[in-house]
Amino acid sequence: MSITSERAALHQFRQPTFTELYLPKLVTVWREGYGLADFRADLFAGLTVAIVALPLSMAIAIASGVTPDRGLYTAVVGGFIVSLLGGSRFQIGGPAGAFIVLVAVTAERHGVDGVILATMMAGLFLIAAGFLRIGTYIKFIPYPVTVGFTAGIAVIIFASQLRDLGGITLSAKEPSEFIPKLVALAGGLHTVNPSAVAIAALSILVIAALRRWRPSWPGILIAVVLAAVVTSALSLPVETIGTRFGGIPRELPSPALPVFSLEKAKAVLPDAIAFALLAAIESLLSAVVADGMTGRRHRSNCELVAQGVANIGSALFGGICVTGLIARTATNIRAGAMGPLAGMLHSVFLLLFMLVAAPLASYIPLAALAAVLVVVAWTMAEKQEFATLLRSSWGDAVVLLATFLLTVFRDLTEGILVGFALGAVLFIHRMAEMTGIEERSPLVVADRPDDGNGERVPYDPALAVDRDVLVYRITGAFFFGAASAIGSVLDGVTDGRKAFVVDFAAVPFLDSTAANVLGRVAAKAHRQGIRLFVTGASPAVRRALLTHGVSPPRARYRATIERAVADIKGAPAASVSVADDAG
Structure with a gap:
């Protein structure tokens, strides 16, 4: 190997610097x-991104149970920090539709102060996760889990907008749970406002038409502006931002710490953990999508730290949760962004819109913003991927449906955790099926196909070197999922054998459970006077086995099966391999 290639190899495997x-x-x-x-x-x-983000930020905030200005604060402050400190060149940060459910439930339970406190705590958790380098592992969340909870969120977002879509009036507060919400809305169908339905339908039609025939135009903004003009010109009896919220302010508030008490922090702790988990998943998924579109590579742990600082900054200015946004990040890339400055400028433009056009926001009908979120929900549902996973395998279908149904009918965090656990169990099951043990392999120097067609001749027990010697070859990762099955085979060693050999040449990985199983087998063989030889073990596998008692005099290590058999029979060997144990 040349000096250059050696240096390249060392660079590839060295630990990255801070x-x-x-x-x-x-x-x-x-x-x-x-x-x-x-x-x-x-x-x-x-x-371009600011034009898209302006109506979306307000719509997401309203759907989350807070005032529209808090969505703008989130996009301005949080979005700026994400681009300033982030580990992705093109990431756009701000309020996300995926948070609507979590924020709405937190606001209902603990008020807006609770949302802000949970957002700040989530920021601290994200910073800690980044410095603990957890971002490297979040990408391992199974694909059926991400599709399942994304589709579940889409369904919940759609249900949450039915009231404003139809201008329905309810006698009591709208429930947050899915089934009670639908029951309450069904009971209020007699109050449907035809004007609100017409404005919502117009908005959806305009967005869909522009996406098809003029995809480069800001369809969402055009639809919202057109709906506001029609509502005002015709004096339609439709609820607007002005009638419900009194408009939005024309400036950022002064930064202030959220109301804090130990009891309040304990109360919102589960919500803060859920905020942090979802923010990490969404932001890193968005960064991965951006990498795929541009050929660049993001720094996942740096991105988590930036998301954490952004959430703290958003909370200081009265905003809600911040995360990376796939749709707006993709828009940023398609618009020709060259680096993070585009995301910072998007936040500056949003601030300018607030300073200049805040009074005009009062005329925006809520039915139009509801229509925007319905389109968002339809887009994010990943319908094709959902159908594909249902057809792919029973395991993926179970993980997908469990995550989806729990997200819709129970809780988003519960859906993600259960889906991840099921995905892990499914992976363990598949890995265990791939791990096997082969008994009484022919002990010949050249163990290879020996007929003209390249096919292995069926095994003949007479080919065994010694009937008092057993040989086991383990193939695949030897871990806790396969330890029980393989351990039961190895534990069946009977009296009368002189020795047996366990070959690890095809084992790339061994965990403590498997090593402990072999340790018990070695102890039993030693008590029965049966010699155990371990062959082909890599240094890492050998270290794990030695740690769990698979060591002399219970076991001997040899480089190959042939060397072990020669020692068992007392035959001379050419030389001692470095893999052989001393003595």
Whole structure:
């Protein structure tokens, strides 16, 4: 191997430095060279994303049970910090539709102060997760789980907008649970407002038409503006942001710490954990999508730290949860963004919109914002992926449906955790099926196909070197999922055998459970006077076995089966391998 290739190999396997893990992509972009043309591209991309984010931020906030201005605070402050400190070049941060359920439930239980406190606590959890390098492992969440909870969120978002879509009036507070919500809305069908239905239908039609024939136009903003103009011009009896919330402020509030007490912190702790978990998943999924679109690579742990700081910043200004947004990030990339400055400019443009056009927001009908979220729910439902997973295998279908149904009818966090657990069990089951043990293999020097067609001749027991010697070959990962089955085979060693050999040449990994099983087998064989030889073990596998008592005099290590058999029979061997134990 040349010196250059050796250095490349060392670089590949060395531990990354702190700077390599946590340096914001903004700094990386500046180091690579950033010119006027790049700035113009980011300026246009930031404006494009801001136009999309303006109505969405307000709609998500309203659906989450808080005022629309808090959605704008989240996009302005949180979005700016995500791009400033993040580990992705193109990530756009802000309020997400996926948080509607969690934020609405938290607001109902603990009030807006509880939401803000939970958001700040979630930020601290995300920072801790980033510095503990947990971001590396969040990507291992099974695909059926992400599709299941995303589809479940889409269903809940759709149900949450039915009231404003139809202008339905309820005599009591709208329930947050799925089935009671539908029952209450069904009881209020006689109060449906035809004007609200017409505005919602117009908004959906405009968005759908522009997406098909003019995809480069800001369809959501055009639909909302058109709905506001029609509502105002015709004096339609439709509820607007002004009639329900009194409009939105024209400036950012002064930063302030949320109301804190130990009892309040304990009460919102489960919500804060749920916020942090979902923010981590959503932001890293968005970063992965951006990598796929651009060929770049994000820094996952840096991204988590940025998301944590962004959530703390959002909470200080009265905002709600921040995360990376797949749709807006994709819009940012398609608009030609060159780096994180586009995301920062998107937040600046949103702030300018607040300062200049805040009074006009009062005329926006809530039915139009509900229509926007219905379109968002339809888009995020991943219908094709859902159907594909249902057909792929029974295991994936079970994980998908469990996650989906628990998300809709129980709780989002419960759905994710149960789905992940089922996915892990399914993985263990599949890995255990792939792990096997082969008994009484022919002990020949060249164990290979020996006929003209390349097919192995059926095994003949007479080929065994010694009927007093058993040979076991374990293939695949030897871990707790397969330890019981393989352990029962190895534990069946009977009196009268001189020795037996366990070959680990095809075992890439061995965990403590499997090592402990072999340790018990070695102890039993030693008590019965049967010699145990371990062959082909890699250094890592050998260390694990030695730790659990698979060591002399209970067991001997040899490099190959042939070497072990030679020792058993007392035949001379050419030389002692470095893999052989001393003595």
